[in-house]
Amino acid sequence: MFPNTRLRRLRYNATLRNMVQEHHVHRSDLIMPVFIHFGSGITREISSMPGIFQFSTDTVIDECKRLYESGVTSIILFGIPDKKDDTGLCACEEDGLIQNAIRLIKKQVPNLFVIADVCNCEYTTHGHCGTIVDGDVDNDLTLQTLKKQSVSLASAGVDMIAPSDMMDGRIGAIRRELDTRNFEKIPIMSYSAKYASAFYGPFRDAAQSSPQFGDRKTYQMNPPNVREAIREVELDIAEGADIVMVKPALSYLDVIKTIKEQVHVPVAAYNVSGEYSMVKAAGLQGWIDEESLVMEMLQSMKRAGADIIISYHTQDIISKLV
Numbered sequence: 001m002f003p004n005t006r007l008r009r010l011r012y013n014a015t016l017r018n019m020v021q022e023h024h025v026h027r028s029d030l031i032m033p034v035f036i037h038f039g040s041g042i043t044r045e046i047s048s049m050p051g052i053f054q055f056s057t058d059t060v061i062d063e064c065k066r067l068y069e070s071g072v073t074s075i076i077l078f079g080i081p082d083k084k085d086d087t088g089l090c091a092c093e094e095d096g097l098i099q100n101a102i103r104l105i106k107k108q109v110p111n112l113f114v115i116a117d118v119c120n121c122e123y124t125t126h127g128h129c130g131t132i133v134d135g136d137v138d139n140d141l142t143l144q145t146l147k148k149q150s151v152s153l154a155s156a157g158v159d160m161i162a163p164s165d166m167m168d169g170r171i172g173a174i175r176r177e178l179d180t181r182n183f184e185k186i187p188i189m190s191y192s193a194k195y196a197s198a199f200y201g202p203f204r205d206a207a208q209s210s211p212q213f214g215d216r217k218t219y220q221m222n223p224p225n226v227r228e229a230i231r232e233v234e235l236d237i238a239e240g241a242d243i244v245m246v247k248p249a250l251s252y253l254d255v256i257k258t259i260k261e262q263v264h265v266p267v268a269a270y271n272v273s274g275e276y277s278m279v280k281a282a283g284l285q286g287w288i289d290e291e292s293l294v295m296e297m298l299q300s301m302k303r304a305g306a307d308i309i310i311s312y313h314t315q316d317i318i319s320k321l322v
């Protein structure tokens with residue numbers, strides 16, 4: 001009790017403050033998203049995400065070298081292909097856009113850990129995350145495409161896959177398929193608790209993956225739910241997920257904390273496009289101190305229980321971290 005106890009005693013000196021800091025963001029916690037566009041010679045800034053670019057498979061190599069040299073240890077790839085089809089089969093081709101990018105990056109920047117998003121939405125003409133039957137995404141048919149896409153990414157040499165489609169049973173289906181093809185060493189980071197969120201808006205510009213009709217509410221989770229997130233995570237772990245993810249991050253810190261308390265696998269948080277764009281916009285206006293704000297947000301995700309954070313801010317903040 002006061003006056004014996006004075007909590008300010010541990011705050012007067014910066015060294016001591018650091019010594020008693022409870023949570024830290026490390027370089028190795030962060031994953032930088034990278035968008036690969038078809039064609040060549042492309043370095044195109046995404047208008048709703050200042051500082052984030054689409055690259056073609058040739059220009060992305062220099063970008064990956066730059067990221068790696070600046071301290072980024074891991075990236076996650078998203079593709080914008082030249083052709084799309086009804087079922088997203090073009091995501092499964094051996095020499096598809098992302099498959100080629102993986103081969104090139106792993107050859108040129110071998111120590112950069114490369115993750116690939118597994119989902120149909122960037123590859124379907126209708127922009128939904130799977131095969132449409134009677135006006136909605138058919139769960140079990142979509143599993144077939146996801147399995148093919150996962151095997152093609154593994155064959156191209158990806159280090160980890162991250163299914164983001166939210167179909168039921170996909171982790172088990174993908175795990176079995178990978179294992180049958182001798183890819184039992186490829187880990188799966190599942191977008192387990194992925195909400196139907198308005199925070200994905202800028203990403204859909206960046207990846208040209210907006211649904212052409214309807215929305216994603218029949219497969220992504222309803223934002224007010226948290227018990228359901230536990231069920232999603234438990235099922236994914238039972239099916240073989242190595243890492244589970246909560247997405248978005250900022251408005252879902254309670255979900256991250258709940259999941260962390262319930263399970264014993266590493267938990268990832270996706271600090272999504274809309275969260276990035278809000279901060280960037282205010283930073284560019286000079287309304288906030290962007291760097292301090294980003295650090296505080298990432299720290300809040302760690303405090304909530306995230307072991308891993310996917311963030312577009314990674315490239316801006318990496319030099320401030322160890």
Ligand code: PBG
Binds near residue numbers: 201
């Ligand atoms: C693909 C996918 C999306 C994001 C990651 N993977 C978009 C969506 O579900 O609509 C969103 C990432 C972001 O907003 O940064 N399904």
